[in-house]
Amino acid sequence: MSIFRFPVLVWLGIATLIFSLGIRQSFGLFMTPIVDTFGTGREFFSLAIAVQNLLFGVFQPFVGMAADRFGAKRIIGLGAIAYGAGLYLTSITQEPNMLFISLGVLVGLGLSATSYVIVLGAIARVVPAEHTAKAFGLTTAAGSFGMFAVIPGAQSLLADYDWQTAMQFFALCCCAMVAFASFMKTNNQANPAAVAIAEDKQSLREALQEAFNHKGYWLIHMGFFVCGFHVMFIATHLPSYLADKGLPADTAALALAYVGIFNIFGSYFWGLMGDSYDKRYVMTSLYLLRTAVIAAFVTLPVTVNTATIFGAAIGFCWLGTVPLTSGLVRQIFGAKYMSTLYGLVFFTHQVGSFLGAWVGGRIYDYYGSYEPIWWSTVVLAFVAAILHLPINAKPLVRPSAPMVTA
Template sequence: MRRHVPAIRRGDQVSGQHDVWHKRWPLVIAGGVVMGAALGVRHVQGLFLTPVTIDHGWSRETFGLALALQNLLWGVAQPFTGMIADRFGSARVILAGLLVYALGLVVMAYAGTPGVYTLGTGVLVGIGLSGSAFGAVYGALSRLFPAERRSWALGVAGAIGGLGQFCTVPFVQTLMSGIGWVSTLIVLAVVMVVLAPLSAWLRDRPVGPASRLSGEASTQSIGAAIREALSHRGFWLLNFGFFACGFQLAFIAAHMPSYLLDKGLSARNASAALALIALANVIGTYLCGYLGDFLRRKYVLSAIYFIRSAAMAAFFLAPLTPASVYVFSFLMGLIWLGTVPLTNGLVSQVFGVRYIATLFGFVFFGHQLGSFLGVWLGGIVYDATHAYDALWYGAIALGIVAGLLHLPIDDERVARLDHPLAQPA
């Protein structure tokens, strides 16, 4: 006897999609602003390296380890916050994430020892990011928008988030020059608390046995979904590829400001470089999300990694000038976070959106493991050699490997979704 699948009334489905599409801009703006604040503060962590280490008398390895733990714990926490979001909805997770983030910034400001500073920036901010950045926001939007509008929603929210990152750089630089780095962290904590109510706009409904918006009809448990993903070869390839992404971006964001200062450039050049990355990311994230509607996502991802490696090789081997820094920063910005909506879209394309926050959380752990090593090894290598050369070569090599790993990914939707009611992401 065939198993009965609950029917979805077409009128209800169309009505629900129309309602979401009618209020699309408040949804993507809320998601983008939350991500912009969370990722923007993370993006400028490198600006705090010099004043924090000088004021406290700490080594770069100490600062690098704290920031590396932030990336690692963000990744470790992401599958669990994803499970909570899939079970109880993303809005609660985002609200809690922003408040924990704010607490972490306060602890960073008043820390007197490396251990307390690591608790703030490494543990609390890391956990806060897992509830306020990609996983929770993209998971909510993936459920709130129907399949045919999903890439648009992720791309636009990512672009708004990138604009927030861009604005964070001059904002933080101005604050640090005027009131110092300690008071700057307190101001950033207040910003997180003020933005917390935006989580109400991202009140998604976890996908049940019959989802009106996604079109998926499944009684699959979360355990079965995880086992299904872990047995999929493409899921592992995506994890390994995303590892390289995290290594590259975390190393550049955390250590490039100090690298430029060591090479004789000014703090203004370093701040301008981070700002250009964030500005170009606004364009790049939207374009990458847009391309995901027309090209196979795995090929776009592969091209991004190859281009990154070529750009880093040219930047590192060519004479260093302000012009070369700005060209490199703009090019990297165009492909900075464009991997995230593409990767999220690829996961939902293959496995559906019912447990998208959880499954993307597992993929994102690979990204954050790479981020941990990119930041931590940057500090260790610099303290040992007084140079970052080995990290540049490593980042270039990892990008080439990631580009190759994405090519054989099987991006066909799993057989479980091959049902008249199921719709590809």
């Protein structure tokens, strides 16, 4: 299937992710101005972002269940409203602890309803199974394009205005996600995959019990935990790390933009590999590449060039885990409850994100250095590479319902 023949819902999902994840990945640029405004340490802002990511994960299974029951259209629209409200309240608050409600709770809820789990769950229902990894890879790449497009814009807003104005502009952008959701149609019974879902009589409880008894499902959880730890530590703390090394402020924005643009290619590439080869081995290769890239970055001298190269290299394997992880869940358990089952996996991812964002600030404030946490990410990447090898990725075969005869 050509990417140009994907259903309209795929392209609306891509547009949603451009805004949702592009804004999210820019939050690291706000650390210094927000810390300066409220006179707090880096750990305070790191904890607010960590709360956001933890609640992002806590909300995700429940939001996924709601999407499986009521449809992605309503969930994305309501999530975009919560997202915009959280950003606007962040911009006007005078009390730093309010950030835990606005930037933490509301934005966390908004993200859970407008990011990969809900969008990919809807796509799984309208795209044939043999093309899901490609479709998931293309959709994942959209979040990276948002990162590439939004982060330089955030840097320009921060340079020309204050951080409050930048937050308010992003709040207005959330209106676009509401518009995209209003055009989504997720019921496509002409699609054989959708018909199969309708005929599948498995209950949610049975689906959860089946997944919890599958060893590979828990290995998928552990691997995605590492991914969450990596991406939020780097997205939140790379700007401050580069500033500590004496590099210009725009170096971090450029490095993060390179993460975004190279992930456009990387996510689609890893998605194609997942359609062509065993997803377990593709995932192992991705994490081994991460291991080498991060180890090289913390070993070599930190310069503008090495920071830029690191952004490009880590970007190539940044969110390639998403089409592969979601593809494994879809491949093993089917599409009917994918938003729920992948939502639970994503919760584990966000526990990793919480620890990556918070522990990074904690380690820095305690040791005055990021070096210990950088080397921890190297070890975790290697462990994640090994974890995917023993997963049994064969689709589960469920007994058919007995036929009733007169």
